[in-house]
Amino acid sequence: MEKKEKKFEEKLEELESLVKQLENGDIELDKAIDSFTKATKLAKECDQDLKEAEKALTSIVNEDGSISDFKGEEAA
Numbered sequence: 149m150e151k152k153e154k155k156f157e158e159k160l161e162e163l164e165s166l167v168k169q170l171e172n173g174d175i176e177l178d179k180a181i182d183s184f185t186k187a188t189k190l191a192k193e194c195d196q197d198l199k200e201a202e203k204a205l206t207s208i209v210n211e212d213g214s215i216s217d218f219k220g221e222e223a224a
Contacts, residue, residue: 156197163190 166187
């Protein structure tokens with residue numbers, strides 16, 4: 149069975165849950181280390197997802213199919 153990639157929102161929700169567990173402090177050391185490791189991985193994945201989304205939102209496809217940076221009108 150193929151492992152399904154989690155959506156950004158699912159990753160963020162899991163990350164928030166892990167952080168709450170760690171902040172609570174009522175967790176065994178081994179579980180805390182595992183949770184911290186998993187939270188760190190999720191944070192990196194979320195950061196990468198956001199960077200990819202930002203890149204997609206700031207790029208436009210030209211008529212010839214090439215991609216260029218979007219430059220909106222600058223405020224005066």
